[in-house]
Amino acid sequence: SDPDLVARATAAKAALGDKVFILGHHYQRDEVIQFADVTGDSFKLARDAAARPDAEYIVFCGVHFMAESADILTTDDQAVVLPDLAAGCSMADMAVLGQVEAAWKALEDAGVADQVVPVTYMNSSADIKAFCGRHGGVVCTSSNAQTVMEWAFERGSKVLFLPDQHLGRNTAVLKLGIPLDKNVVWNPRKPNGGLTAEEIQDATVILWQGHCSVHGRFSPDTVDALRAEIPGINILVHPECQHEVVLKADLVGSTEFIIQTIEAAPAGSAWAIGTELNLVKRLAAAHPDKRVMFLDKTVCYCSTMNRIDLPHLVWTLESLAAGHLVNQITVDAQTAADAQTALQRMLDLPG
Numbered sequence: 001s002d003p004d005l006v007a008r009a010t011a012a013k014a015a016l017g018d019k020v021f022i023l024g025h026h027y028q029r030d031e032v033i034q035f036a037d038v039t040g041d042s043f044k045l046a047r048d049a050a051a052r053p054d055a056e057y058i059v060f061c062g063v064h065f066m067a068e069s070a071d072i073l074t075t076d077d078q079a080v081v082l083p084d085l086a087a088g089c090s091m092a093d094m095a096v097l098g099q100v101e102a103a104w105k106a107l108e109d110a111g112v113a114d115q116v117v118p119v120t121y122m123n124s125s126a127d128i129k130a131f132c133g134r135h136g137g138v139v140c141t142s143s144n145a146q147t148v149m150e151w152a153f154e155r156g157s158k159v160l161f162l163p164d165q166h167l168g169r170n171t172a173v174l175k176l177g178i179p180l181d182k183n184v185v186w187n188p189r190k191p192n193g194g195l196t197a198e199e200i201q202d203a204t205v206i207l208w209q210g211h212c213s214v215h216g217r218f219s220p221d222t223v224d225a226l227r228a229e230i231p232g233i234n235i236l237v238h239p240e241c242q243h244e245v246v247l248k249a250d251l252v253g254s255t256e257f258i259i260q261t262i263e264a265a266p267a268g269s270a271w272a273i274g275t276e277l278n279l280v281k282r283l284a285a286a287h288p289d290k291r292v293m294f295l296d297k298t299v300c301y302c303s304t305m306n307r308i309d310l311p312h313l314v315w316t317l318e319s320l321a322a323g324h325l326v327n328q329i330t331v332d333a334q335t336a337a338d339a340q341t342a343l344q345r346m347l348d349l350p351g
C-alpha cells in the first residue's frame, strides 16, 4: 500500500488514541486490516463492538448491516462510523421490511404464523432484525446458525429464515437433519411467495429467496475438477455457498472457522477454500507450508466490502482526529430497541 497513506493513517490513529476502536471483517483488504484493532467474523465483531464502551468512535471496516448492529449494541455516547457509506451488502438488500411484513400476513392468512419463529441472518438490515425482535424471533450468524435454529424449534414448529436461503437450507438439512423437501423457498416478488397454502402448511423451513452473489459463484463442478486434479485436497467452504457445493465439501463454517481450520492444518496439506478472495489470499500468504488456494478459477471479491480502502480509512481517521464526525451510522431508537431484542436472544445463547 501507498507509504504516504500508511503514514497518514498511522499518525491519525495515534492522534485519536483510545478514542477510536477499529474493527475489521475478515473480507477486508490487507491495506485496511493492518489498522484493525480486532478482526473477526460477524459474530465476533458484534461482541467486540459491545465490549468497548470507552471508545468514542467505533470505525467499522465492513459493510452497512454490521455497522448498524454495532450501533445497536454500543452505548448512545458512541458513534459508529462506516468509512464508505456505499459499502452495503446485496444479500441484506434482498429482504425489505415491507416484503417481510407482506409475507408474515400471508402466513397469518394460511393459519400458520403462530407456529413460525422468524430467524434472520446477521446479514440483514436493522429493520429486519427489529421485525424478528417484535415477532419472537432471533438473529443468527454463520457461526451459530445451528444453535439458533435449534432455539427457534424449541419455540415453534416452523422457521422463516431470512434472507439467505443457502445458510438456512444448509443449516436445516445438514445440521438439524430436516429433510430437503421440508424446505420451501419464499419468492418475495410473487403473490403468496409463489407457494400454495398447502405448501406453506407442509413446510418446516420457509427460506427467503436471498443469496450472496460472491458465494453463489462456487459450483459443484469446480469441486469435482479440483478433486480430480489434486488428489487428497480438502474442500473448505462458507455456508453461504449453494447446498450442492456444501454437500461436496469436507468442511463448512464461518470465516473465523475457516481461519482456525487452516491454522490447525498439518504442513503439506492442500486446501481449496470457498469464500471471499481477500481472506483466501491472506491465508495462503500466512501459511506458505500449506497449499491454500481459491475454490474457483475466476477472481471473486466482495465488491462492497472492497469499497473500504486505505484512502477512505485515511479520510475517516483524519476527519475524526480533526473533530469532524463523518459517515456515522445510526439506527432510530424504536428499531434499535426491537432489533436489540433479537440480537440479545442470540448473544445470550451458549457458545
Ligand code: 13P
Pocket: 026, 040, 041, 042, 043, 089, 123, 141, 142, 143, 212, 240, 253, 254, 255, 256
Ligand atoms: P461471517 O464472517 O460471519 O462468516 O460472514 C461472512 C459474510 O458474508 C459477511 O458478509
Ligand code: SF4
Pocket: 027, 063, 088, 089, 090, 091, 092, 123, 212, 213, 214, 215, 276, 302, 303, 304, 305
Ligand atoms: Fe454480503 Fe456476500 Fe459481500 Fe458478505 S460476501 S457482504 S454476504 S455480498
